[in-house]
Amino acid sequence: MTGGRRSVEEHVEHVAALLAPLRTRPTVKVPLARALNRVLAEPIHAPIDLPAFRNSQMDGYAVDAAAVATVPVTLPVRGVLAAGAGMSVHETGTARKIMTGAPIPEGADAVVPVEDTTDNSSTDGQATVTVHRSVAAGTYVRERGSDIAAGAELLPAGQLIAPRHIAALAAVGMTEVPVRALPRVAVISTGSELVFGGTDLGPGKIFNSNGPALAASALANGAEVVSVDHSEDDAEEFALKIAHATDVAEVVITSGGVSKGDFEVVKDVLGPRGGEFVSVAMQPGGPQGTAVVDGIPILAFPGNPVSALISFEVFTRPLLRAAAGLPAIEPSMLPLTADLTSVAGKRQFFRARRDGDGVTVVSGPGSHLVAGMSGADALLDVAADTTSLRAGDLVKVLPL
Amino acid sequence: MTGGRRSVEEHVEHVAALLAPLRTRPTVKVPLARALNRVLAEPIHAPIDLPAFRNSQMDGYAVDAAAVATVPVTLPVRGVLAAGAGMSVHETGTARKIMTGAPIPEGADAVVPVEDTTDNSSTDGQATVTVHRSVAAGTYVRERGSDIAAGAELLPAGQLIAPRHIAALAAVGMTEVPVRALPRVAVISTGSELVFGGTDLGPGKIFNSNGPALAASALANGAEVVSVDHSEDDAEEFALKIAHATDVAEVVITSGGVSKGDFEVVKDVLGPRGGEFVSVAMQPGGPQGTAVVDGIPILAFPGNPVSALISFEVFTRPLLRAAAGLPAIEPSMLPLTADLTSVAGKRQFFRARRDGDGVTVVSGPGSHLVAGMSGADALLDVAADTTSLRAGDLVKVLPL
Numbered sequence: 001m002t003g004g005r006r007s008v009e010e011h012v013e014h015v016a017a018l019l020a021p022l023r024t025r026p027t028v029k030v031p032l033a034r035a036l037n038r039v040l041a042e043p044i045h046a047p048i049d050l051p052a053f054r055n056s057q058m059d060g061y062a063v064d065a066a067a068v069a070t071v072p073v074t075l076p077v078r079g080v081l082a083a084g085a086g087m088s089v090h091e092t093g094t095a096r097k098i099m100t101g102a103p104i105p106e107g108a109d110a111v112v113p114v115e116d117t118t119d120n121s122s123t124d125g126q127a128t129v130t131v132h133r134s135v136a137a138g139t140y141v142r143e144r145g146s147d148i149a150a151g152a153e154l155l156p157a158g159q160l161i162a163p164r165h166i167a168a169l170a171a172v173g174m175t176e177v178p179v180r181a182l183p184r185v186a187v188i189s190t191g192s193e194l195v196f197g198g199t200d201l202g203p204g205k206i207f208n209s210n211g212p213a214l215a216a217s218a219l220a221n222g223a224e225v226v227s228v229d230h231s232e233d234d235a236e237e238f239a240l241k242i243a244h245a246t247d248v249a250e251v252v253i254t255s256g257g258v259s260k261g262d263f264e265v266v267k268d269v270l271g272p273r274g275g276e277f278v279s280v281a282m283q284p285g286g287p288q289g290t291a292v293v294d295g296i297p298i299l300a301f302p303g304n305p306v307s308a309l310i311s312f313e314v315f316t317r318p319l320l321r322a323a324a325g326l327p328a329i330e331p332s333m334l335p336l337t338a339d340l341t342s343v344a345g346k347r348q349f350f351r352a353r354r355d356g357d358g359v360t361v362v363s364g365p366g367s368h369l370v371a372g373m374s375g376a377d378a379l380l381d382v383a384a385d386t387t388s389l390r391a392g393d394l395v396k397v398l399p400l
Numbered sequence: 401m402t403g404g405r406r407s408v409e410e411h412v413e414h415v416a417a418l419l420a421p422l423r424t425r426p427t428v429k430v431p432l433a434r435a436l437n438r439v440l441a442e443p444i445h446a447p448i449d450l451p452a453f454r455n456s457q458m459d460g461y462a463v464d465a466a467a468v469a470t471v472p473v474t475l476p477v478r479g480v481l482a483a484g485a486g487m488s489v490h491e492t493g494t495a496r497k498i499m500t501g502a503p504i505p506e507g508a509d510a511v512v513p514v515e516d517t518t519d520n521s522s523t524d525g526q527a528t529v530t531v532h533r534s535v536a537a538g539t540y541v542r543e544r545g546s547d548i549a550a551g552a553e554l555l556p557a558g559q560l561i562a563p564r565h566i567a568a569l570a571a572v573g574m575t576e577v578p579v580r581a582l583p584r585v586a587v588i589s590t591g592s593e594l595v596f597g598g599t600d601l602g603p604g605k606i607f608n609s610n611g612p613a614l615a616a617s618a619l620a621n622g623a624e625v626v627s628v629d630h631s632e633d634d635a636e637e638f639a640l641k642i643a644h645a646t647d648v649a650e651v652v653i654t655s656g657g658v659s660k661g662d663f664e665v666v667k668d669v670l671g672p673r674g675g676e677f678v679s680v681a682m683q684p685g686g687p688q689g690t691a692v693v694d695g696i697p698i699l700a701f702p703g704n705p706v707s708a709l710i711s712f713e714v715f716t717r718p719l720l721r722a723a724a725g726l727p728a729i730e731p732s733m734l735p736l737t738a739d740l741t742s743v744a745g746k747r748q749f750f751r752a753r754r755d756g757d758g759v760t761v762v763s764g765p766g767s768h769l770v771a772g773m774s775g776a777d778a779l780l781d782v783a784a785d786t787t788s789l790r791a792g793d794l795v796k797v798l799p800l
């Protein structure tokens with residue numbers, strides 16, 4: 001289909017259907033040190049008890065509680081247990097000096113903190129300790145499995161891995177973590193007027209911003225960017241770059257070449273291959289294309305840089321984040337700081353900034369105002385049938 | 401100083417003074433494709449006008465507005481200007497077909513959209529166009545510098561770089577971006593009871609979780625982790641590892657060996673070198689040490705994994721983020737979902753979860769409950785002099 005018209009909602013649904021395969025993610029194993037900010041592909045069950053053995057919560061003396069039921073009482077000391085010590089057997093009526101984390105001797109059932117004792121070795125040379133306070137059985141003993149028992153679910157599938165999850169995974173001895181594979185995205189900017197930074201800007205040329213910006217957008221939303229390429233307005237070159245991109249990526253994003261000019265390379269190449277090029281009732285970003293080449297979905301965005309970025313935000317970001325397992329970016333309702341008029345019949349995405357007073361439109365409506373857009377931190381989303389809003393009206397705001 | 405007591409606020413100030421040098425960041429240049437999520441070290445002024453030349457906002461015909469003041473009018477067409485075309489000169493009373501983004505011919509002052517014209521070449525073979533609608537001078541013309549003028553500030557120093565900033569930087573042709581150097585952090589876990597995942601967990605041993613977790617915490621808060629090391633409870637080994645860490649890092653974080661046991665390697669080595677080992681009135685995380693070795697600050701956290709993570713959150717995270725130029729994580733006030741008692745005289749950091757109803761304590765108070773902490777998403781921060789709170793009371797909550 002070429003030349004059809006669609007609402008934003010219809011095109012969102014259309015793109016969601018095309019990108020549905022991305023939601024089924026393969027599982028990949030990554031080293032624990034690379035697991036931060038990845039998403040668990042499956043629930044993790046603790047392979048061991050935590051703690052793995054009964055151990056002391058305090059620096060003090062391991063005793064049997066019955067021996068210190070009446071205090072003060074002086075007990076012979078049978079050595080010292082450091083953290084990392086092996087298992088030992090308790091002799092009723094004695095004490096062992098014990099450090100935090102050291103294994104409780106078998107048969108001991110409590111720890112007297114060092115603060116509640118007197119070590120007699122320094123005063124009378126005897127290896128004895130005087131206990132000044134009774135403790136109940138279990139006091140300052142960390143029971144085996146009391147944090148988590150072997151086999152219990154430590155972390156659920158879908159968990160976005162933060163440092164505290166790294167701590168838990170490390171604590172049960174995991175060195176590799178099964179995570180969702182990142183969605184693989186390729187970007188192809190098009191346009192013979194584009195040149196790359198670092199080269200001379202000849203007459204009539206502009207620097208390519210869509211390539212770097214769309215790649216950064218994909219990266220910032222959980223994708224792996226496997227290719228960032230550029231094509232002149234040349235059908236053969238573009239077809240080759242598409243062939244490469246569909247080889248390596250799960251979704252390809254192009255910019256430019258989808259409008260009504262005489263030289264629309266994306267439309268010219270993909271149209272005959274079943275691509276759909278439609279006019280979506282939105283500004284900026286109206287001309288949109290989609291295609292499937294060798295089973296890989298292609299999203300063809302318009303070439304104006306603001307249009308390309310807003311196309312990404314509206315049509316791609318939610319789907320990429322969902323595929324990656326990242327939380328959705330929720331819109332909010334904020335008051336307008338000034339009156340606003342909006343073109344009838346097209347959903348408008350104004351560049352805006354939020355502050356304590358509400359949301360303010362920044363930058364003009366031109367879809368080439370890429371510097372202007374850099375000063376925005378949100379899009380103000382105005383429905384197609386709304387033509388005027390007043391200061392103080394609540395409006396839908398999408399954080400950028 | 402060893403054995404002193406401090407409030408949390410005092411220790412926060414003490415650590416802030418030690419880490420003050422980190423706030424002065426060197427500037428490093430990174431390729432544009434690596435600039436996402438970095439922080440601009442200096443303001444960026446546009447090196448060129450954007451747009452760099454007057455160009456068409458529409459596909460249509462470049463005209464002089466005077467020639468289309470009365471419509472319909474038929475004008476000779478002097479060729480086609482694609483985007484990327486060079487500069488040309490307009491002949492009064494003629495038209496040039498022009499594509500979006502193509503340079504406006506010198507002397508033309510407006511663009512008639514293609515929708516408001518009839519191309520006669522297909523009907524009568526004449527290279528003429530009939531214009532059906534008048535346009536004012538300036539219509540659909542993007543003036544040079546109308547987005548930003550050369551020399552104007554494009555982005556301010558301190559800007560956290562998002563995709564839209566990549567777009568703006570690319571659009572003005574920048575290939576390298578001056579950003580704040582990442583703070584370089586080294587982590588040393590200590591403890592002879594620790595073993596690494598992938599090895600057998602012998603009797604009395606536990607898996608090292610502090611190394612990976614503190615490294616991930618630093619990484620998640622804008623640091624570059626330049627070394628993650630481990631030391632047995634051996635003074636010589638620890639001294640060597642500290643020497644290495646202070647060689648490569650700007651701040652060193654250690655875990656373990658700071659308490660009152662018989663084997664406190666961090667305290668034993670750093671105490672005689674001017675280290676301060678104090679008791680901070682907080683739970684968990686009371687035993688804290690600091691030192692400066694070869695000019696590099698060392699933060700010595702306790703070894704219980706929950707204590708180590710909470711020490712990072714309270715004493716290090718805000719300073720690292722500020723050094724990196726990342727936004728602060730702001731605490732919020734939320735209602736408690738259940739009554740709560742808190743130990744007098746010590747500021748308590750409970751592990752908690754937030755939901756629509758407020759904040760709920762999860763996991764017990766034990767500082768070894770690392771699996772329990774992984775289920776939290778916030779710390780509930782209860783002042784030292786507060787001993788009881790009721791369901792519904794507003795409490796201070798630090799997002800993890």
